[in-house]
Amino acid sequence: MEKIVLIDGHSILNRAYYGVPDLTNSEGLHTNAVYGFLNIMFKILDEEKPDYFAVAFDLKAPTFRHKLYEQYKGTRKPMQEELRQQVPVIKEMLTAMKVPLMMLEGYEADDLLGTVAKKAEADGLEAVVVSGDRDLLQLAADHIMIRIPKTKKGGTEIENYRTEDVMEKYQVTPIQIIELKALMGDSSDNIPGIPGVGEKTATKLIVEYGCIENAYAHVEEIKPNKARESLRDHYDMAQMSKELATINIHSPFELDMEQARMTDLYTKEAFELCKRLEFKNMLSRFEIDQSEQNQVAESFHVTSDLQQAGEWLGQLKEEKQIGFFLLSDEEKAFRGMAVSGANDTFFFCKQGFLTEGYLTSALDELLQTAEQAVTIQLKEQMHFWKPAESVRKKIRDAAIAAYLLNPLKGEYPYEDMAKDYLATMLPGKTELLGKSKIKDLDEEDKILSAVGCYQSYTALHAMPVMLEKLKAEEMDSLFEEMEMPLVYALSAMEKAGIRADAGILKEYAGELSEKIHQLEQEIYTDAGEEFNINSPKQLGLILFEKLQIPGSKKTKSGYSTAADILENLAPEYPIIQKVLDYRQVAKLKSTYADGLASFIGEDGRIHGTFHQTVTATGRISSTDPNLQNIPIRTEMGRLFRKVFLPKENWIFIDADYSQIELRVLAALSGDEALIHAFQNGIDIHTLTASQVFHTPLDQVTPLQRRNAKAVNFGIVYGISAFGLSQDLKISRKEASEYIDSYFASYPKIKEFLDRAVADAKEKGYIATYYHRRRPVPELASSNFMQRSFGERIAMNSPIQGTAADIIKLAMIRVDQRLREEQLQARLVLQVHDELLIEAPKEEEARVREILHQEMLGVTDFAVSMEIDIQSGSDWYEAH
Structure with missing residues (x-):
């Protein structure tokens, strides 16, 4: 038998919305309902493998039920805005997949589903109806299966109902579901039923009498008395409720079965919409021909030949605007260089005479002749290449421009930029590489060159669009005068690193271990037994059951021992203060005493990574390790600053803005x-x-x-x-x-x-x-x-963001002054409102002057900035 699958659109979209955590794409569009709907749809289609498929939706227009009963569905809350905006999106997606949408004014989706399912059954088809609405159980039959998805932990579970399943669960036949609703009503649709009759009594009456008409004919025999009087007095309401609950299986709707015949859902239009919605893990379902997907790759040319490279580089010297990308692998080893002109993109493999030195020197020459150059993630490329001071103002980073235009994304891969600013769908790095790694690809591999070429191409072609948008949003100066110069200051900080003494760290680790042991013993003594202090469950039992400390409620997983609860109780209960101290000391040891040691390089310095495209407020963040998070609130935490030392016979000079946000x-x-x-x-x-x-x-x-x-x-x-x-x-x-x-x-x-x-x-x-x-x-x-x-x-x-902007401008100005005056002193760290300089002792006075001039000279506010400058032989002493 052929099979048709029919989905109740609004019902499944609604279920998905409440079952999937909130998701938004980079445009700020909520997408969780669409994402959940598609997952349920794909699961059903994969399981059922139907020959026909359609989705029904309700329309806003009143139906015949509203004319019958004005309060029908009157208790329903308005659709949440985040869900409402996703209705046209799922319709757009289904249309892109060539799935017919079933809608008819004056009728509900249920009526269309019932009409089509019953006709399909009569025509000898198997019908599968998917809905979260149990009203549809009245349609269940030997050849009509109702599938009801339920969201559970770990995914979606689907209940299946044919005739015998309905009878087993509800003790009545599918068609008698209508009779139950006539008596008990339905609060979700505001079907009144009759007063005082719930599901249990309604089921008992229908099992005994079969329908409301027969029950009414024997009304004097009905027990209990309350049900008898209710049916006798409100039979008209039962009749109306029955009519409201009955799905119209003869509605004037006819599905074009040829349009509903299953074809390939995975169209180019659906693929592009999936990309726009950023459903990246769904893209693997699409088998889009790469050459059809984009014509961009046709402009890519690859060489490892020195003579050919020379010819291409000569050709590129004629270009006024170039895009470039220095490709490295997962271990930061240089693998090749992509350079784009107006019409073509060239990839130069690192091989033979095309060495890293030859190619980066060639890039320097191109930057001398070009008027403008664009790349993506410039700072990362500066691990093995340093642009000359004379060309730095020519270079722009497209990822930073994309960040300013939408600072909520956190990541700015080239394929997103191509989609957002060129309306072009390009295969992403993950798509190109699959499970491969760049370090495992040989020089001639097309994928290797493609990764570099797409970056270079996108940077060059997307930047003019982004610049127009930045200008329109008054952020062009922010981009050119703050964010771009900042790249060079951050790169210099990463390269310089900060010296860390592994011996001092080891000493602290030992001291903290002793402190942890001491606190453990004191806690065990106070508790009267040994237990796992790190186990919230065991700790909760000790504190709130054995010791009977009030203040925490028991849940399924046990008592909460969250910090805020314990902090409120600590002043009155010494054991709780010791637990908080234990947690703090244990964190200091694991995160800092043990954790920092692994980041000390062969040169004895920690070279962290600073990010300028992560936080929505504009603050710089740091990772590997996060040196901005070195604790300062407790003396024990502050002592970690003693680990950080300047070079021999040098000092640290620390300048901190005072109350900058106020x-x-x-x-x-x-x-x-x-x-x-x-x-x-x-x-x-x-x-x-x-x-x-x-x-x-x-x-x-x-x-x-x-x-x-x-x-x-x-x-x-x-x-x-x-x-x-x-x-x-x-x-x-x-x-x-x-x-x-x-x-x-x-x-x-x-x-x-x-x-x-x-x-x-x-x-x-x-x-x-x-x-x-x-x-x-x-x-x-x-x-x-x-x-x-x-x-x-x-x-x-506006406050935190402006403060972040001020410190960025201060960093740029200080870094530039130190270089201009050819001082040995250098900026090594930025922590929120604080700059740390490493300098020879003889330069201290000059560095203090520069810090004072540049940090205070950033703003022209009615309120002047104030800074506190200290120096010392380690970071602790300097702060």
Whole structure:
């Protein structure tokens, strides 16, 4: 028998939306429902292998049921915006796959599914109907199977129903499902049923009488009394409910079976839409011919011959604009060079006379003659090549431009740039390589050259489009004058590295091991037994059952021993403070004492990696290792800075912006009171304490100042009364009064923050003083928590982002001055608002002058920046 599969579109889309965590693509479009729908669809189609396939959707127009009963489906909440925007997308995808969509005004999807399924059955076909709606069980028959997906941990489970399955589960035949609904109603569709009759009583009545008409004919025999009176008094409601629940299997809809015949779903249009939606793991289902997929590869030329290379390089010298990419493998070994002109891209294999030195020198020559050059991930290529100072301003990095245009993505591969800015679908690096690695490919391998050529081609051709967008969004200066020069400062920092003493680390590891052992023994003594302190389950049992400490609720997995719960209890229970200390010391040992040692290179220095295209606020981040995360809140954590030493007979000079975010807040808000305080050297936390707690300035207590400091920084991060109450261990009412009093003291700050949220809601983004944009899609969410998070982002991003921009400009200026004056001193580390310089002792005075001039000269705000400069024989002493 031939088979038809029919899907209830809205039902499965809705189920997928609530079953798959929120996903968005780089355009900010929510995609989780579409993604989940396709996964369910592919699973069904793979299992059923049908001959025909169609998907039914409801339309907005009222149906005959609404005319019968105005309140039909009246209790349903409006569709969430994140789901609503995905309805046209799934329809677009199905249309791209050439799947017919079944829709008819005045009828629901259920009616169309019932009509088509019953006709298919009559025509001798097997029908499979897929829906999350159990109303459709009334259609189940020997040749009609209803499949109901259920989301469970680890994937989707599907329940299957034919006639006998319905009878086994519900004790009635499929058609009698309608009778049940007539009596018990259906809250999801707002079908009333009759009062006082639930599923159990309804089932009992239908098993006994078969239908509501027969039950009504024997109404005086019905027990219990309540059901008898309800049916007798409300039989008209039961009749109406039955009509509402009955799927119309004779609706005036006819499916064109030829259009519904299964063909290849994996069309070029569907492939392109999958790429746009960024469903990368679905792309393997498509067998798209690479030559058809893009004509770009036809312009690629590959050589390992010196003479041919010379001819091509001569040809490229005539180009005004070039794209380039120095290809390295997974171990950072150079493998070849791609260079693009207006029409052709050339790949020069590293082989024979085409050495790394020959090819990088050839690139230097090309950069001298070209007016502009573009690449992707310039800093990574500078591991084995350093562009001359004279050509640096000619080079642009397309990945950084893409980051500025959409800072939420985190990754900027060339295929995404080609899709976003060239409307071209290119095979990505992962697609090209499959399970191969670049280091395993030989020089003549086409895949090797293709990886390099696509990077170079995309960089050159996408950059003009990106520059136009940057200009339109007022970020061209940010790109040219901040982000591009920063690449060279970061590269120099990575190359310089920072010296770390493995011996001191080993000593600390030993000391921390002793401390861990000591804390373990004290905790065991307090607990009265030994247990695994690292096991939340065992710890929870000891603290909250054996020791009967109140304050944590038991869940299925046991008692919560999260930090916030333990921190609230620590002041009263010494064992809990010891557990917190144990966790802190154990982390210091594993992450820093043991972890940092593995990053020390043969030169005795740690060469971390700094990222400028990761954080949405514009802050620089670091990895391998994350040196920005060296703890400073505790003395034990701060001691790790003693591990970092300058060269022999050199010193560290550390310059730290003082209260940069509060100064930025004062400048951007224009609040006179805050500006006056900074201009006149008044301690801002003492002033805030004086105003919030109505205390004379000279009578502010240390506790009041500490609390005011929490309020000052909390305001910067959009803190709520609840958050402040948790931080200060005070009531929410008291915290709310602090915040109100703060805003009364600094009214323009309140105006500034409110305006930031309003602007972000209107425009969809928030901007820093230097025009860096941060999209805030959370503000459009139907979820209250997400919207609240979006409001905090809107308040904080202009402040934190502007501070990040200032430190970037300071880094560039300091780095350039040190080079211009040909000093040996060099920038080795940046940690948020702090710059660390390694310098010969005799250069200290000059370096201090440069730091002072350049870091303070970055801004022209009404509030001047302040810096604290210290020096020392290790990082601890210098900070």
